[in-house]
Amino acid sequence: MESxxxxxxxxxxxxxxxxxxxxxxxxxxxxxMRGFLADGDGRLVRTYAxxxxxxxxxxxxxxxxxxxxxxxxxYLQPSFSLAVLFLGGLLFGYGMVxxxxxxxxxxxxxxxxxxRSFVVVIVLAIAAxxxxxxxxxxxxxxxxxxxxxxxxxxxxxSLLATLGFTESLSRALAAAATIVALILFxxxxxxxxxxxxxxxxxxxxxxxxxxxxxxxGYFGADDFNPVPVTSLTFVAPxxxxxxxxxxxxxxxxxxxxATVAGVFAGSxxxxxxxxxxxxxxYSSPRHMLRSGTGAALMGIGGVMAFGxxxxxxxxxxxxxxxxxxxxxxxxxxxxTAGLRGALRVQPLQAAEAGSRAA
Numbered sequence: 001m002e003s004x005x006x007x008x009x010x011x012x013x014x015x016x017x018x019x020x021x022x023x024x025x026x027x028x029x030x031x032x033m034r035g036f037l038a039d040g041d042g043r044l045v046r047t048y049a050x051x052x053x054x055x056x057x058x059x060x061x062x063x064x065x066x067x068x069x070x071x072x073x074x075y076l077q078p079s080f081s082l083a084v085l086f087l088g089g090l091l092f093g094y095g096m097v098x099x100x101x102x103x104x105x106x107x108x109x110x111x112x113x114x115x116r117s118f119v120v121v122i123v124l125a126i127a128a129x130x131x132x133x134x135x136x137x138x139x140x141x142x143x144x145x146x147x148x149x150x151x152x153x154x155x156x157x158s159l160l161a162t163l164g165f166t167e168s169l170s171r172a173l174a175a176a177a178t179i180v181a182l183i184l185f186x187x188x189x190x191x192x193x194x195x196x197x198x199x200x201x202x203x204x205x206x207x208x209x210x211x212x213x214x215x216x217g218y219f220g221a222d223d224f225n226p227v228p229v230t231s232l233t234f235v236a237p238x239x240x241x242x243x244x245x246x247x248x249x250x251x252x253x254x255x256x257x258a259t260v261a262g263v264f265a266g267s268x269x270x271x272x273x274x275x276x277x278x279x280x281x282y283s284s285p286r287h288m289l290r291s292g293t294g295a296a297l298m299g300i301g302g303v304m305a306f307g308x309x310x311x312x313x314x315x316x317x318x319x320x321x322x323x324x325x326x327x328x329x330x331x332x333x334x335x336t337a338g339l340r341g342a343l344r345v346q347p348l349q350a351a352e353a354g355s356r357a358a
Contacts, residue, residue, distance in 0.1 A: 003222040010215040011255040014208050015262020018232065020270040022108040022263070025201035027051070029309035030096045030105065033335045046185065046192040047202040052317055053182035054206025059213050059231075059318035060175040064168065068217030072229040074306055075321040076155055081148040082326050084140075088304025089312070089330020091297045092235075096331075097338025097345050098294025102309045103234040103302070106295075107260060111267025113279045119288065120295040125242035127299025128235050140304060156320040174320050208232060209314050216255055230255060231318070233311025235302030290345075305330065 021027060025047065032045035062068040070076055096102050099120050101109065106124070110117040130136050153159040156174035161167060186202070187193055212231025220227035237256025244251050271277040282288040302308045305327040307316050313331065316324030337343040 002225075003220050004225055004227060007215055007220040007227050007255050008253050008258045010211070010219070011258030012262040012265075014211055014215070014232070015259040015264075016266035016269075017262075018104070018205065018208055018259075019108055019111060019263040019266025019268075021201050021204050022104065023112060023267045023270045023276065024274075025198060027201055027205055028101055028105040028108075029313060029331070030101045030335065033332070034339060037336065037339050041191075042189050043192045043195050043198050046187075046189050047198040048313075049182045050186040050199065050202030051205040051209075052314055053179045053186070054203050055209035055314050055318040056175055056182075056206075056320065057179050058207055058210030060171060060320070062210060062213055062217070063319075064171050068213045069229065070213065070217070070319045072217070073319060074230070075312075075316045075319045075324050078154060079148050079150045080154070080323045081144045082323065083147040084144050084304050085306065085323050085327040086330040088301040088306070089327040089332075090334040090337075091301025092305055092308060093301075093331040093334020093336075094338045094343070095294040095297025095301060095334075096309065097335055099291050099298060100294075103238050103298060104232075104263065104308070104310050107234070107238070107263045108267045111264045111269075112271040113277045115279060115281045116288075116291055119282075120291055120298075121238060122242065123292045123295035124235065124299040124302075125239045127296040128239035128303050129243065129299075131300045131303040132236065132239060136300070151322070154322055156322065159322065171320075178320065205314070209318050212255070212259075212315070213318070220255075227255060231315045232259065233307050233315050234260065235299060235308045235311060239299070301334075 026044060027047060028044070029048055032048045035041035035043070036045040059068075059070065063070045092102075099106070101117075101120070103121070103124050106117040106120040110121060131140055153162055156178070157167065157170040160170035160174055165173065192198060209231050213229070216227050216231065217229040220229075233256065237260050240254070241257045241260040244253070244257055268277075282291070298308070302311070305312055306323070307313075307327065309331055312324050312327040317328060338345045
């Protein structure tokens with residue numbers, strides 16, 4: 001089997017597993033933040049934290065052993081714009097609240113029969129493609145060029161290296177400190193410790209991130225036909241998947257498209273096998289407008305931030321890139337603004353009831 005075919009097949013398998021785990025566990029940053037900030041249930045956010053810790057541990061092991069060169073990924077480029085990464089994260093996080101979930105969650109729910117997620121996926125794909133290559137791409141590029149900088153350090157390990165530590169020690173210290181903090185946060189919660197399903201979900205998702213790095217960065221490292229070094233991410237791959245579905249002639253399958261297809265298929269098969277499949281739609285035109293607006297913000301913001309709550313929140317952070325932490329800070333702030341404070345998104349039922357009363 002050729003390396004490209006192996007990468008595509010592996011992407012499909014990784015997507016299948018993610019789709020099944022995502023459906024069974026409810027793995028989602030949006031749900032995690034809502035439970036943590038509004039509902040008083042911190043289990044899902046601990047699952048997310050554990051997934052990050054596992055992703056960092058496994059990914060940094062691959063990098064430290066020389067198996068995968070994470071420096072070839074988009075997250076560890078020498079020049080980047082912190083302002084655009086943060087702004088993109090803000091837009092994505094707020095859009096995630098409006099749409100009630102991120103792109104990966106929309107794919108999982110679509111497999112369960114949620115037709116609202118079909119609208120989210122399509123609008124997200126169109127908005128992302130517009131910002132990647134379409135009408136608003138020149139504005140994004142101009143903003144990046146005006147604000148980008150070449151920093152002496154682009155990751156936590158390289159930042160420690162400027163203090164005189166060796167590369168291997170810098171990597172070990174940065175990874176260990178981050179992993180310990182995340183694990184302490186996760187397991188400090190008694191309810192999480194009593195949730196073996198959530199613990200297992202966090203471990204599996206974290207390993208899937210490392211699996212993506214291994215597949216693209218090692219098995220896909222063909223001197224004659226190399227593939228981009230990447231892992232789980234969903235904004236650009238969802239946009240590419242829509243384009244491939246419409247214009248497959250002249251286009252080629254890649255790891256991201258295969259992963260998107262796998263997530264949908266994994267969720268669908270799991271939903272049918274467990275009796276969770278149920279067709280659902282919008283409750284009102286207002287609901288559809290809010291959801292579509294959020295999807296557009298996620299598509300635009302995800303491109304600016306170089307990833308989504310998975311693409312930056314897990315995959316980017318697993319590289320310990322400074323830009324990824326900035327993007328994630330934007331995503332968390334945007335999500336928090338949508339859930340609490342003056343910019344809080346009003347619960348749909350209350351908003352519609354108020355509209356009818358007026």
